[in-house]
Amino acid sequence: MSVFDEEPRRKVAHEIGQDLSLLSVAELDERIELLKTEIVRLEEERGRKGSSKLAAEALFR
Numbered sequence: 176m177s178v179f180d181e182e183p184r185r186k187v188a189h190e191i192g193q194d195l196s197l198l199s200v201a202e203l204d205e206r207i208e209l210l211k212t213e214i215v216r217l218e219e220e221r222g223r224k225g226s227s228k229l230a231a232e233a234l235f236r
Contacts, residue, residue, distance in 0.1 A: 189206045198206070 187202075187205055187209055189209060195203065
């Protein structure tokens with residue numbers, strides 16, 4: 176490995192409640208985007224589960 180080779184990027188992970196004081200602005204921005212993406216994913220799953228629940232309730236009425 177050459178001295179000029181870039182180190183492999185570590186996967187960004189965020190822990191709720193972790194100390195943010197050592198993160199740069201760029202790292203904070205990256206975390207914000209990560210969390211926004213995760214919120215969208217969670218909301219989509221909640222919507223799918225809600226639709227399934229309504230369908231199941233309608234079936235048993």
